[in-house]
Amino acid sequence: MTIERTLSIIKPDATRRNLIGKIVARFEEKNLRVIAQKKMQLTLQQVQEFYYVHRERAFYNDLCQFMISGTVVAMVLEGENAVLKNRDIMGATNPANADAGTIRADFAESIEANSVHGSDSLENAAQEIAYFFSGLEIVG
Numbered sequence: 577m578t579i580e581r582t583l584s585i586i587k588p589d590a591t592r593r594n595l596i597g598k599i600v601a602r603f604e605e606k607n608l609r610v611i612a613q614k615k616m617q618l619t620l621q622q623v624q625e626f627y628y629v630h631r632e633r634a635f636y637n638d639l640c641q642f643m644i645s646g647t648v649v650a651m652v653l654e655g656e657n658a659v660l661k662n663r664d665i666m667g668a669t670n671p672a673n674a675d676a677g678t679i680r681a682d683f684a685e686s687i688e689a690n691s692v693h694g695s696d697s698l699e700n701a702a703q704e705i706a707y708f709f710s711g712l713e714i715v716g
């Protein structure tokens with residue numbers, strides 16, 4: 577087992593519905609530790625940069641507008657196999673396909689307003705963590 581770090585974002589649909597604590601509890605119950613956390617109102621430019629990989633997708637503009645429609649909570653999660661574990665806890669991107677008991681099955685409103693983002697690989701996790709946090713803000 578390897579100790580990994582991954583980036584998690586609680587999205588505006590979830591912060592609007594006061595679900596921050598319930599979502600963080602899902603990670604802590606599965607032994608992921610929050611080693612950095614901040615609540616933010618992102619700018620359009622910041623979101624466009626973060627989701628740059630999706631810039632050609634039909635949903636890109638709507639996704640960016642959604643992500644600036646309210647506050648988000650960015651977190652670094654640490655634990656054994658954190659990247660895959662976080663994705664298991666989140667469930668499938670589309671809540672209609674998410675397994676019972678996952679965050680998206682229980683809380684997401686739609687494929688866009690799907691409550692959480694999580695890094696999809698260890699390499700992307702390192703990049704995404706560095707996008708949101710400086711080394712001094714991460715307290716492992």
Ligand code: CMP
Pocket residue numbers: 630635639669687688689690692693694
């Ligand atoms: P996330 O894991 O944050 O990565 C990209 C996001 O785009 C995704 O979650 C969804 O919220 C959003 N999205 C909207 N429409 C789609 C779609 N058709 N396919 C994949 N992602 C989508």
